[in-house]
Amino acid sequence: MAPTPTPPADPQDSPDAYVGLAADRAEHLARERGWSTVRALAPGTIITMEYRAGRLNFEVKDGRVARAWKG
Template sequence: MTDTDAEGYAGLRVERAEELARRHGWASVRVLPQGAAMTMDYREGRLNLAVRDGVVVRSWEG
């Protein structure tokens, strides 16, 4: 995972992923539990973390 790699957080515990994301300079981190509703607006600098059972299953910018 590089500092700005939005897709490199899958498999991490959510707490660790949030910590690393903030350390790597993401302006905002949005945690989305499984099945949660979310807005579809795109925000540069925001990292989205889809989480199941406390583990990131998908991550992306926007």
């Protein structure tokens, strides 16, 4: 029987630290800090609610991160 895969852990990083940053700077910083996936979304974008370890979501308004959350 094959071993059960272990999902990656989220980096020990606060999403709140990205709010207010320019979107491109925030994405670069997030990848440096170990986030495997960084997703930038326009305000009001419809997304699925599945949780993905290692993913950081940004809501970007006027080129800046207005909100950030894990998953």
